[in-house]
Amino acid sequence: MRIAIVHDWLVVYAGAERVLEQMLACYPDADLFSLVDFLPLGQRDFIYNKPATTSFIQRLPRARKKYRGYLPLMPLAIEQLDLSAYDLVLSSSHAVAKGVLTGPDQLHISYVHSPIRYAWDLQHQYLREAGLQRGIRSWMAKAILHYIRLWDVRTANGVDAFVANSSFIARRIRKVYRRESRVIYPPVDVADFPLCWDKEDFYVTASRMVPYKKVDLIVEAFSAMPDKRLVVIGDGPDFAKVRAKAGPNVQLLGFAGVEVLRDHLQRARAFVFAAEEDFGISPLEAQACGTPVIALGRGGALETIVPLLDAERAGSSPAPTGVFFYEQSAAAIIAAVKRFEAAGAAITPEACRENALRFAPERFRAEFTAFVEREWAAFQSGKQGGCSA
Template structure:
């Protein structure tokens, strides 16, 4: 059986690339296709020496630094990949990869990290943040996103089986494309996040300082709870706003960027890990649970897939008041939340669990296609 794996673009080794890494492990003889490949040499280890086949966008002027600006050409680019000789096509999609053309004799399974957020429900937020709400460039961008939405929905028709990385993404797929999706959570490397039982009296948040992470909300909530200590790890453009929300509260410590070893130590000893963002999935929450650390998380997005009643507390509204109430509920329940239960919960999202579930899903689809 000939297998092709299609990925959007390679410029860093991040969450979606970890999925591709596992697909290459499951189908080591597969050929890899990607719109562009500008992955640094130091991050290419997971490719195992493979040289991906790229599209014409790879050769366009300024593509190395500005390939995302060619998003409008990417549907055309993926449609040019000749996959006629492959029995199984696996796409790793957060933008255009699922749009490859396959025939009736081929099985196409698409693992979807998310539909294009900026083209669907987050369009207005994207335009506002990019300063494109008005003017000719803004009008052109809206037209491009309009075209992308039509192509995005129509190209979903050609996929035989859609797999979402969380129940939240399955809901977004149903809304955007009108398709049902199986849910197989992404692989999380749990080996680095080891189990710990000794707890210290502090709460932890570790995140990139960008607006949607809502670290400012966490700082505001703990500023109003001076008897509870909060440790904040991370850096980014929203750090000044987060510090302003803390207003110099003595119970809030900012550590900035910390090493991986120090982060693991903090997660293993925190009383609870706090998460206020609405995430597609939320790998950081799984890593905290792997350390035996309870969660206090906003109850939308991937947190609903990850957290169980015996491993933490959800808060229903993205407000400081709702988070404060969740902290009080957590304190009342904390003795009933065992670190062992948190670790066991995290194992549902391990690399072996992903491999087993995804391989079984594909093999079941292949068996269905074999004539009786």
């Protein structure tokens, strides 16, 4: 059986790439395909230093830095990847990878991190944050996204089985494609984030500074609580905006390596998270360190954090690992921090660690290979049975 694994683009090692890494661990002899591959030589360990077959976008002007700007060409580009020699095609898709062309004698299983966010329910937010609400450029962007939506729905018919990275994304797949999916949570490298019992009197947040992460709201909230210290790890387009809101009690570290991130996650009193994520790996890395999470109660966080409940309900629930707030505002974050501190020792490092262990890479590999094997067996059985008019 020849296997191909298709990923949207290879430029960084982030959440989607961790899933790709484990897919390659499950199927080390698979060939790798991607729209572009700009991974440096020293950063290719997670794809086992495999070469990737790329699309024509790889050779277009300024593609290394501006590959996202070629979004209108991505549907055409992904369809030009020739996968006709493969029996099993596995796609890891948050944009267009699921749109590869396959035939009736090929099984295509797509692990979906999300249908294209900025083309579907987040379109208005994307246009607003990109300053594309008015004018000719706005109408051009809307027309392109309309075309992307039509293409996205059509190509869902070429997928034999969907896997979603959370129940939240499974609902989005059902809404957009009218298809059911199996939920297999992404892998979290809990072994790389050891449990630490000794906590210090500071809070931490870490993420890329882009608008939807809402780091500026976290900084605004803590600047209004000068008696509490916040450490912010990360860089990105919103860094200047975040820095402008930072009070003396807020420390901005900028980009930092995994050693610095791990050290702060282990020592922090709590991790603060204000984004609506499809899944969200950082809150689980914090919990692996035994650190509670104060998070927005939407999206994937509802599946990865056990919330602190009212006293009368707590006895019938798993041990809590965090506190939710339900509005993306500084006031809501402030109220959640106060509730967390009032809870005292109700959230323990041991409970946080135990919850994170549910998402270990070994669990992902076992669930994913079992699913693929079942689908392959059913597919082969269907081929042998045939059909008649």
